[in-house]
Amino acid sequence: MDTGLLLRHREGPLLILTLNDPRRANPLSPAMAVALTAALDDAAMDDAVRAIVLTGAGKHFSAGADLAALEEVAEGGDPDANLEDSRRLERLFATLLGHPKLTVAAVSGAAIAGGCGLATACDLVIAEPASRFAYTEVKIGFIPALVSTFLTRRVPGHLARRLLLDPRPLDGKRAVEIGLADELAGEGAALDRARELALEICRAGSPAALAATKALLNDTVGMGWREALSRAAEANARQRLHPECRRGVRAFLETKSTPDWLEPADDG
Secondary structure (H helix, E strand, O other), rough: OOOOOOOEEEEEEEEEEEEOOOHHHOOOOOHHHHHHHHHHHHHHHHOOOOOEEEEEEEOEEEOOHHHHHHHHHHHHHOHHHHHHHHHHHHHHHHHHHOOEEEEEEEEOOOOEEEEHHHHHHHEEEEEEEOOOEEOOOHHHOOOOHHHHHHHHOOOHHHHHHHHHHHOOOEEEHHHHHHHHOOOOOOOOOOHHHHHHOOOOOOHHHOHHHHHHHHHHHOOOOOOHHHHHHHHHHHHHHHHHHHHHHHHHHHHHHHHHOOOOOOOOOOOO
């Protein structure tokens, strides 16, 4: 289903979500945030969707917050309205960060402020040489509040501090060098590489194991090492009983190879 602002396109096990407001560089307007959150929720419930590729229409990935909408809410002077607007973005980022499916951002052009946060909230980020990544909120007297909470999942604390305080952009090569992005594709090739990589991982990894690994990474953020180790032991024991783990172990013991997880199980 297409909402206009967000295009949904299925390619086999992949769901391609395209931010579709290219005239304004795909800002995270209230309507865009709602549409994207709904699409992510739907994908989480659809067993046929194994991975989500997120991209932007036109020249850019996303310019971040819709400043016109932000100004309108702020000038209204209603603290509750401003908090609700912020909560809308919180729900979007929480849904993306906690998503059970593999998520891959294909970044062409600019990923700025909240748009940079949107990309880096994905599991993997594919950049191009001319991509531009920046947290520019401080340039307009704003703060990178929501995105700051998960940036250190990608880069060390000292690099996160520099990125959030220094609004100058990084190109795709530099973003990969510091870990803000994962791979550098050729110019104009980020979406193709994102599709390819998503299929490679989905073929190699069990959907249940990928989801459980993502959940464990989220659950143990901020835990002390002993508590995290205990939580990991519980996850380890739980996954042993999952049918997909039993299938994978059996396949390896019998054939010394692992399943193609895009193929259905052979119950025979």
